[in-house]
Amino acid sequence: MLRIVFALFLCVPAALGWDAAGHRAVTRLALERMPADGPAWLKTPDAIARIADQSVVPDRWRSIKIGQLQHANNPDHYFDVEDLEPYGIAFADIAPLRVEFIKQLMEVRCAKGWTRSPKPVNPARDTDKTQEWPGFLPWAIVEQYGKVQSAFRVVRVLEKINDPRRAAQLEQAKQDAGVHMGILAHFVGDAAQPLHMTKHHHGWVGDNPNNYYTDRSFHSYIDGGVIRLHKIDTDTIRPRLTAAVKVDARNPWLDVLTYLQRSFDQVVPLYELKKSGDLDKAPGKEFIELRLADAASMLQALYEAAWTAANPDQGAIDEFKRYDGFGG
Ligand SMILES: [Zn+2]
Known part of the structure; x- marks a missing residue:
């Protein structure tokens, strides 16, 4: 029995990020805040439910034991x-x-x-x-941002071409955008979990003069346990949302680093909350809600920037038609 328990322990993934509930909440809040003049097809209850569920997918990849996938995907979820x-x-x-x-x-x-x-x-x-x-989380976010922008570009091109014969193509383009938006939501969400930005991701390691918590279970507690304890959901996070974040639509790299730095800056405060016992009280609830709200604000900014930057000029439409070979 002991051996089985030990084997299970070894199989615990290094870092998952928020549990599904946290990722879905971040995604829902970002989509809710998309501007009214933005893409209407992203604001239906069905689309929001689908994209929110898609935000969990990069963690599902982790259970497929193909070395190449694990090697590429696992370090995309953190940066120490x-x-x-x-x-x-x-x-x-x-x-x-x-x-x-x-x-x-x-x-x-x-x-x-x-x-x-x-x-x-x-x-x-x-x-x-x-x-x-x-870890490679900063690159995972910006590379995925590019894929969202590309998917939006195809939707916007097809909407401008406005050819009923391309209905299936447009529908698939929208589905594709939803898939890529969900994956972006995952990595943006992971970055807001301070333990994804530090070597102290499964309890404090090395010198520990402040006597911070060292138990490995700390990570999974922040991912999900503390969210369940405080009954945190979209309704409790929503009032914490800050004013709209702005990002450089052409290349949000520096904005992403700023966002990641904000999360890293919360590593020690998080360990302090644990030490004082406040993590399980009102200050801990506020802390976690603010982290999730920061993720939702950043994600919304990235979605909006990608949509704006994807607006095609006539040259882009002509190029799409030239390489698309539709009907050929
Ligand atoms: Zn993750």
């Missing part, structure tokens, strides 16, 4: 800011392109003569071969 310290790289200075970032780290390793990662890797637990990297 402290892992940059040995490299002498500030979070604001990480390379905006994913592989360029890996090169950025490797160049420091070469310059310092390191033959391996400065971050300890436990081969027995590094089954997806990702432990040596801080």
